[in-house]
Amino acid sequence: MSKPASSFTGFGDKALPFFRALDFHQDRAWFQENRDLYEAHVLGPLGAFIAALNEACIAQGLPMRGTPKSSIFRIHRDVRFAKDKRPFKTHAGAVMTRSGTKSDPGLFYIHIAPEGCFAAAGFYDLEPKQLAAFRQAIIAAPERFRAMSASLSEADLAFDPQWSLKRPPREAVGIDDADLLAALKLKSIVVRHPLTETSIHGPGLVSECTGFIASALPLLDFGWAALAALEPERS
Numbered sequence: 001m002s003k004p005a006s007s008f009t010g011f012g013d014k015a016l017p018f019f020r021a022l023d024f025h026q027d028r029a030w031f032q033e034n035r036d037l038y039e040a041h042v043l044g045p046l047g048a049f050i051a052a053l054n055e056a057c058i059a060q061g062l063p064m065r066g067t068p069k070s071s072i073f074r075i076h077r078d079v080r081f082a083k084d085k086r087p088f089k090t091h092a093g094a095v096m097t098r099s100g101t102k103s104d105p106g107l108f109y110i111h112i113a114p115e116g117c118f119a120a121a122g123f124y125d126l127e128p129k130q131l132a133a134f135r136q137a138i139i140a141a142p143e144r145f146r147a148m149s150a151s152l153s154e155a156d157l158a159f160d161p162q163w164s165l166k167r168p169p170r171e172a173v174g175i176d177d178a179d180l181l182a183a184l185k186l187k188s189i190v191v192r193h194p195l196t197e198t199s200i201h202g203p204g205l206v207s208e209c210t211g212f213i214a215s216a217l218p219l220l221d222f223g224w225a226a227l228a229a230l231e232p233e234r235s
Contacts, residue, residue, distance in 0.1 A: 014041040020114050064097065071094040072093075073092075073093045093111050105223070106220045122219050130227055139180070142180055159190065
């Protein structure tokens with residue numbers, strides 16, 4: 001994972017087949033036997049991708065940072081309190097944030113898996129106070145929210161509906177606008193960009209994801225401004 005950014009040429013052609021096989025085996029001995037394949041086709045390229053994307057964000061003035069060490073999620077699952085005791089994840093993932101730490105709200109995420117690869121950006125799994133602040137920002141400045149949403153739409157981006165509550169939260173009482181109600185029901189405010197199998201195997205993935213981050217920046221800026229009111233509480 002210490003390869004220079006310029007070394008990113010795409011994920012290896014065995015990256016997705018590796019995860020298909022790992023899903024079948026889910027065996028530590030098998031993983032150890034195939035660790036070199038994982039590192040060469042998945043882990044090494046993912047580290048090079050993060051390094052290259054970090055450099056591209058700096059060059060273009062985009063506020064996303066990450067390193068191979070801080071950004072990549074482990075392939076080993078935490079099974080201590082899980083009913084599912086399978087030891088390995090069957091995908092690769094990495095995250096970038098303003099500070100470069102995984103816990104910072106407002107993120108870019110890449111997901112590499114046989115069932116579908118994608119990039120995502122936004123605010124995932126916010127703490128209750130953070131989610132309340134985001135919702136209050138929507139209520140207090142609906143036109144600003146709509147302008148942000150329109151910018152996303154122009155880039156063919158939309159809020160991922162899988163994080164929507166079935167019923168509006170209490171903050172939505174008295175609000176009749178369908179677009180605002182839909183937004184207030186979201187537990188995570190995220191947009192996604194699908195990545196084709198062709199794109200993940202080439203160096204153009206960096207520019208594709210840089211462009212996606214730029215397109216998602218209105219959402220990130222809106223959320224960061226909404227959460228700024230909570231910063232004194234964090235000290």
